[in-house]
Amino acid sequence: MRIWTARRFLLSALLLSLPVLSGCWSQFELPQLGFVMGVALDEGEDGNIEMTSQIYRPTPSGTSQGKSRTGSMYVNIVTKDLSVEEAIRDIPIHLGRKAQWSHMRMILISDRIAAHRNIGELLDMYYRDHEPRLTAAVAVTRGKAGEYLDKHPLVEQTTSQQLLRVMETSYHDSGKTVESNLLYMAEQMLSGNGDAALPYLYATQGKDTFSTAGVALIKNGRMIGILDSKHTEGLLMLRNKYQSGMQNLPCSGQPNRSESVEILKFSSRLKVHLSERPRLQMDAYATLAIGELKCTTIQNNQDEQKFIRRLRQSLTDEIMATYDQLQREKTDIIGVGQRVYAVQPALWRKWKPDWEKRFSEIPLQIRLRLKIVTTGTSEGRPAVTGKGSE
Numbered sequence: 001m002r003i004w005t006a007r008r009f010l011l012s013a014l015l016l017s018l019p020v021l022s023g024c025w026s027q028f029e030l031p032q033l034g035f036v037m038g039v040a041l042d043e044g045e046d047g048n049i050e051m052t053s054q055i056y057r058p059t060p061s062g063t064s065q066g067k068s069r070t071g072s073m074y075v076n077i078v079t080k081d082l083s084v085e086e087a088i089r090d091i092p093i094h095l096g097r098k099a100q101w102s103h104m105r106m107i108l109i110s111d112r113i114a115a116h117r118n119i120g121e122l123l124d125m126y127y128r129d130h131e132p133r134l135t136a137a138v139a140v141t142r143g144k145a146g147e148y149l150d151k152h153p154l155v156e157q158t159t160s161q162q163l164l165r166v167m168e169t170s171y172h173d174s175g176k177t178v179e180s181n182l183l184y185m186a187e188q189m190l191s192g193n194g195d196a197a198l199p200y201l202y203a204t205q206g207k208d209t210f211s212t213a214g215v216a217l218i219k220n221g222r223m224i225g226i227l228d229s230k231h232t233e234g235l236l237m238l239r240n241k242y243q244s245g246m247q248n249l250p251c252s253g254q255p256n257r258s259e260s261v262e263i264l265k266f267s268s269r270l271k272v273h274l275s276e277r278p279r280l281q282m283d284a285y286a287t288l289a290i291g292e293l294k295c296t297t298i299q300n301n302q303d304e305q306k307f308i309r310r311l312r313q314s315l316t317d318e319i320m321a322t323y324d325q326l327q328r329e330k331t332d333i334i335g336v337g338q339r340v341y342a343v344q345p346a347l348w349r350k351w352k353p354d355w356e357k358r359f360s361e362i363p364l365q366i367r368l369r370l371k372i373v374t375t376g377t378s379e380g381r382p383a384v385t386g387k388g389s390e
Contacts, residue, residue, distance in 0.1 A: 034097035037074060038106040038160025040145035041084070041122060043113040048080045049122075051087040052146035054160050055095060056103070073157040076149050084125045101131035105160045107138045107182070108145040108201070111216070111223060118221035119198075120189050126182060134183040137164055140216035140223060142202040148210060151203070163210065167199050170212040175236050175245035175263075176229040177212045188218075192337040192348060193355055195219050197235070200226055217331050225329055227322070234322025237284065237315075238334045242266040249314055251295035260291035261311060264373065272339045274347065280336060280364045282319070290375040298375065308370050316366050323364050330356040 034055040044050035054074050079090040091099045107126065109119060126132045141148055153162035170176045177199040188196035196218040203210045213229035227235060236242040244263055251257040268284035288311070290298075298304050326333065337355055341348040351358055 033100040034091065034095045035100050035103045037103060037158045038108065038149055038163065039104065040108040040110075040141075040149050041113055042110045042145050043116060044080045048082055049084060049087055049113075050078065050080050050146065051084065052149050053077045053079070053088075053091055053099065054149045054158060055097075055099075056158060072152070074159070076146075078146065084122065088125070101126075101129065102133065104132055104136045105158075105164045107136055108141050108148055108163070109138070109198075110141050110143065110145040113145075114140050114216065114218075114223040116222070119185075119218060119223075120221050123182065123185075127186065132182070134186075135181050137167055137181050137199075138185050139163070139167060139180065139199040139201050139212070142200065148201065148203060151210065154209070163201070163212075166210065167201075167212045171199075172243045173245070175233045175242050176214070177232055178215055178236065178239075179241065188333070189221065191335065192341040192352065193332050193359075194221075195331045195333045197227070197333045217329055217333065219329075219331055224331070227325065230318070231322040231325055234319040235326075235333070237266060237268055237319055238270065238282065238322065240268045240270075242268075246291060247311065247314065247318075249310055254295060257294050259294050259296060262289040262291045263287075264289055270334065270336070270339065272336060272343070274340065274344065278340075278358070278362055280362050282364060282366045284367070285369045286315075286371070288370060288372045290372065293375075298372075304372060308372065312368050312370055315368055315370075319366055320364065327360040327362075330360050332356075332359045336362065 036053050037056050038054040040052040040054075042050040042052070054076050057073050057075050075095075077091055077094050079087040079094070081087040081090060088099055107123065109122070113122070123138070126136070127134075148163065149159050151159055153159050156162040156165060167177060168179075171179045178197050180198050185196055185198065188194075198216045198218060199212050200214040200216045201210055201212050202214075213232070215227040215232050215235065216223050217225045217227060233242065233245060242263070244265070247261045247263060248258045249261065251259065264287045266284065266286045268282055271281045271283070273279045273281065296303075296307055298307055323334075332355070336359060337348065337352070340351065
């Protein structure tokens with residue numbers, strides 16, 4: 001009897017739960033939704049925002065329908081309005097579907113609108129709405145952002161995915177830009193001083209190619225300048241975010257010849273020494289692989305140490321050049337102020353009003369430890385010289 005009572009109770013509970021169960025996230029079916037892969041924001045006329053939304057087209061490439069626009073797997077919709085939210089609401093009148101943002105890969109912001117408007121306010125909707133993911137990448141473009149989404153992808157199915165892959169590989173494999181998404185951008189802009197760094201995109205004129213090299217410097221929510229790709233490597237080293245990349249060493253007295261070294265691993269630590277005149281110390285360690293030798297022969301430990309000293313000086317000069325530019329721009333995107341705040345909040349509140357001036361005067365001391373772990377499949381000398389055997 002007790003068993004039957006328990007079964008009836010369980011059955012009743014299951015039946016009562018059926019009305020609140022749903023097979024989908026919302027009342028919309030897939031054919032009613034347009035999945036946004038990427039967005040480009042430009043400054044339009046009369047103060048409007050011009051938004052280009054790249055929508056995934058679920059049509060196999062090669063069909064007659066897909067070939068209507070060179071076989072592309074996407075369609076770009078341009079809307080204009082006073083706010084991003086209103087521009088989004090205009091997408092269905094062109095597309096015939098409701099925009100769905102959970103698959104968005106990329107947000108592009110033109111350098112013009114980034115310099116004139118507060119980027120945090122511009123992207124406010126993407127933080128408040130529940131659909132966009134905070135992992136969506138954010139980048140600043142040279143020139144009109146919408147034109148980047150009009151280019152055809154080289155190997156990916158959509159331009160947005162192609163842009164994302166270009167940014168990721170440029171950061172991880174070359175050290176030519178920084179990693180950034182909605183979450184990282186918010187963390188930077190909500191830090192002690194609010195300075196931030198975003199990847200910088202530029203296109204090759206007349207071609208469907210684009211590159212990510214350099215960094216857009218953000219202060220008080222607006223872009224104030226650009227850090228070129230060479231200085232970006234120094235920035236990543238200062239931030240302890242350098243993954244891997246190549247370093248060139250000019251041959252002494254031979255300006256047109258240089259040797260190369262691959263940095264396999266790089267780790268660094270910044271320490272702020274607090275006093276009335278604070279100073280910054282960077283301790284770093286890197287493992288190296290010889291890439292090209294043209295004017296150096298490494299046959300013993302003495303030769304290796306001489307080569308390492310050259311490389312250490314080159315890296316030190318590169319990091320110092322980056323730090324000098326940040327000080328000239330008075331942009332603390334390496335988190336010195338945040339470190340002061342973490343250690344002594346009261347002191348940070350005292351220094352914050354004139355932190356830009358203080359940061360521009362803080363000296364930096366660099367200590368590098370380098371280790372060559374391999375010279376490749378050849379010994380430590382130029383592999384082929386054309387001078388015959390010795």
